[in-house]
Amino acid sequence: MKILTAQEMSEADRRSVEMGVPITTLMENAGAAVAKFCLRHYANEGTVVVLCGKGNNGGDGFVAARHLAQAGRTVRVVLLGFVSDVKGEAAAALERTTPQPDVEVLEAQSEEDLEAALDGAALIVDAVVGTGFKPPLRGLALAVRDLLAKTAVPVVAIDLPSGWDADSLEQKAEAFRADAVVTFVAPKLAHVFGHLTPGKTFGPVVVAPIGTPEAAVVSQTELHWAGASKALTEVPRDINGNKGKFGHVLILGGGYGKAGAPSMASLAALRAGAGLVTAAVPREILPTVASIAPELMLEPLGHETEGLSLELLEEEKLGSLLKGIKVVGIGPGLGQEGTTPEFVRGFVERVTLPMVIDADALNALAGHTSLLRDVVKKAEMAGKPRTIVLTPHPGEMARLAGMTVKEVEADRIGLARRFATEHGVTLVLKGWRTLIAHPDGRIAVNTAGNPAMAKGGSGDILTGIVTAMLGQHPDDVARAVESAVFLHGLAGDFATLVQEEHTVLATDTVGHLYEAFRSRVIDADGFTWIAGVAANHNKEQG
Ligand SMILES: NC(=O)C1=CN([C@@H]2O[C@H](COP(=O)(O)OP(=O)(O)OC[C@H]3O[C@@H](n4cnc5c(N)ncnc54)[C@H](O)[C@@H]3O)[C@@H](O)[C@H]2O)[C@H](O)CC1
Numbered sequence: 001m002k003i004l005t006a007q008e009m010s011e012a013d014r015r016s017v018e019m020g021v022p023i024t025t026l027m028e029n030a031g032a033a034v035a036k037f038c039l040r041h042y043a044n045e046g047t048v049v050v051l052c053g054k055g056n057n058g059g060d061g062f063v064a065a066r067h068l069a070q071a072g073r074t075v076r077v078v079l080l081g082f083v084s085d086v087k088g089e090a091a092a093a094l095e096r097t098t099p100q101p102d103v104e105v106l107e108a109q110s111e112e113d114l115e116a117a118l119d120g121a122a123l124i125v126d127a128v129v130g131t132g133f134k135p136p137l138r139g140l141a142l143a144v145r146d147l148l149a150k151t152a153v154p155v156v157a158i159d160l161p162s163g164w165d166a167d168s169l170e171q172k173a174e175a176f177r178a179d180a181v182v183t184f185v186a187p188k189l190a191h192v193f194g195h196l197t198p199g200k201t202f203g204p205v206v207v208a209p210i211g212t213p214e215a216a217v218v219s220q221t222e223l224h225w226a227g228a229s230k231a232l233t234e235v236p237r238d239i240n241g242n243k244g245k246f247g248h249v250l251i252l253g254g255g256y257g258k259a260g261a262p263s264m265a266s267l268a269a270l271r272a273g274a275g276l277v278t279a280a281v282p283r284e285i286l287p288t289v290a291s292i293a294p295e296l297m298l299e300p301l302g303h304e305t306e307g308l309s310l311e312l313l314e315e316e317k318l319g320s321l322l323k324g325i326k327v328v329g330i331g332p333g334l335g336q337e338g339t340t341p342e343f344v345r346g347f348v349e350r351v352t353l354p355m356v357i358d359a360d361a362l363n364a365l366a367g368h369t370s371l372l373r374d375v376v377k378k379a380e381m382a383g384k385p386r387t388i389v390l391t392p393h394p395g396e397m398a399r400l401a402g403m404t405v406k407e408v409e410a411d412r413i414g415l416a417r418r419f420a421t422e423h424g425v426t427l428v429l430k431g432w433r434t435l436i437a438h439p440d441g442r443i444a445v446n447t448a449g450n451p452a453m454a455k456g457g458s459g460d461i462l463t464g465i466v467t468a469m470l471g472q473h474p475d476d477v478a479r480a481v482e483s484a485v486f487l488h489g490l491a492g493d494f495a496t497l498v499q500e501e502h503t504v505l506a507t508d509t510v511g512h513l514y515e516a517f518r519s520r521v522i523d524a525d526g527f528t529w530i531a532g533v534a535a536n537h538n539k540e541q542g
């Protein structure tokens with residue numbers, strides 16, 4: 001699903017009208033969608049107060065109010081201003097709403113009016129201002145913001161929490177509080193990158209289709225939202241499939257005191273559907289790694305203190321290590337001792353299997369990234385394109401790109417895109433809103449996951465999941481990687497529903513992977529949950 005700027009959204013509306021879908025229809029569908037969301041998720045009795053501005057966001061609010069009243073809810077529309085000031089489409093929507101005997105319309109002129117209007121509300125719908133917001137927030141809207149901050153009544157925002165700039169990557173103090181957001185057609189930048197409360201992830205953000213023709217939605221940014229692909233998680237495993245068909249994964253890593261990393265990557269690969277998983281680790285830690293799961297197979301590598309032997313790169317030895325392997329995950333716990341970095345570079349050069357490169361294997365490539373470009377080019381010329389996925393955190397990215405972490409964080413999108421296109425690789429830049437940059441320049445943004453996952457081991461788990469997904473879907477690299485990243489985040493979100501962010505361990509997320517695979521981001525009403533999907537599923541099941 002594309003991610004749009006406010007400008008692109010208004011162009012989509014304009015094109016939509018040209019293509020024969022009038023604003024009236026869009027507004028009717030938008031308001032109906034909001035009502036549907038409220039009825040399903042805030043089904044409690046009690047008055048719904050719909051706070052409306054005078055623009056089209058308010059128009060959506062009038063339509064929502066009508067549907068809520070028709071569904072039997074007590075509805076109070078509170079207009080910030082006079083009915084006579086409402087013009088155009090919004091006025092028409094208000095006219096379609098006011099014949100409803102059950103909809104009370106109040107014209108609020110003061111803070112006192114607002115306070116009285118909110119009295120006894122069981123649910124508040126924020127339709128004060130949407131994409132038409134021009135900062136700074138002014139007039140009565142300021143008073144509304146302060147009242148919402150004080151009350152515990154749930155708030156559902158239409159399109160955007162009022163006062164939030166659709167293009168802003170950072171939430172400003174201006175914006176209203178919201179517990180859920182229903183937006184339309186496609187997420188805007190703020191829905192994907194924004195924090196509602198600084199440092200805090202926030203509840204459901206859903207995208208409702210409102211009849212805008214697909215062709216009307218054009219995005220220049222090449223940014224899209226990375227959900228788990230239904231095609232990859234919903235389709236049952238081939239009934240005739242055997243373990244070979246689902247990919248034999250090799251996790252190569254580990255070192256003295258670093259048995260945990262390859263263990264966790266292997267465990268995650270097993271849980272993410274790989275047919276077979278082999279961990280190739282230094283002989284000394286082999287028994288420890290083996291103990292993570294009896295399903296795991298093991299291959300001993302040489303002594304770790306001198307680093308991995310370059311002899312392993314000899315054709316015969318490599319051939320025997322990689323026999324039957326479909327995809328390699330290299331790096332977790334590998335260390336940088338002695339010859340190891342040189343081994344990694346030789347491995348990347350010689351092994352043409354799809355490969356996920358993480359941790360110390362990434363560090364081995366710092367200062368040698370031209371190697372990536374060269375092997376990718378060479379393979380392309382030979383007509384056998386390579387699949388290389390790098391999974392750096394910002395520190396590893398900084399080393400790879402030869403810059404500081406601060407510089408990486410200042411332009412994550414630009415840097416990820418440049419690196420991926422220049423080197424012909426898929427780059428998973430981890431952190432708040434992990435980015436997946438594809439070699440063709442497209443970028444997917446992951447919205448699943450939470451601060452519980454900012455812990456050691458998380459990256460190893462991700463490497464295992466990405467490797468396993470690639471092993472199962474080697475011809476669908478982009479979707480396999482995006483799905484893996486999303487599933488990992490979602491598993492973390494499910495974990496925090498039963499534990500606290502402080503207590504969740506990386507291995508705990510593996511135990512919740514099944515819930516991530518099971519969950520659907522598109523609900524029964526056709527809404528796409530770009531945030532809050534775990535909480536929704538948990539509620540439905542509970
Ligand atoms: N395809 C779609 O997504 C559709 C979206 N719709 C909805 O329309 C709004 C955008 O409507 P627009 O009329 O352009 O603007 P707003 O209603 O968001 O804002 C105008 C309104 O707000 C007041 N205002 C502006 N800035 C401020 C401020 N700083 N402080 C206080 N008040 C402010 C202004 O005075 C006006 O009264 C979009 O978000 C969707 O919700 C349509 O339904 C069509 C389809």
Ligand SMILES: [K+]
Nearest residue numbers: 126129160162
């Ligand atoms: K709003």
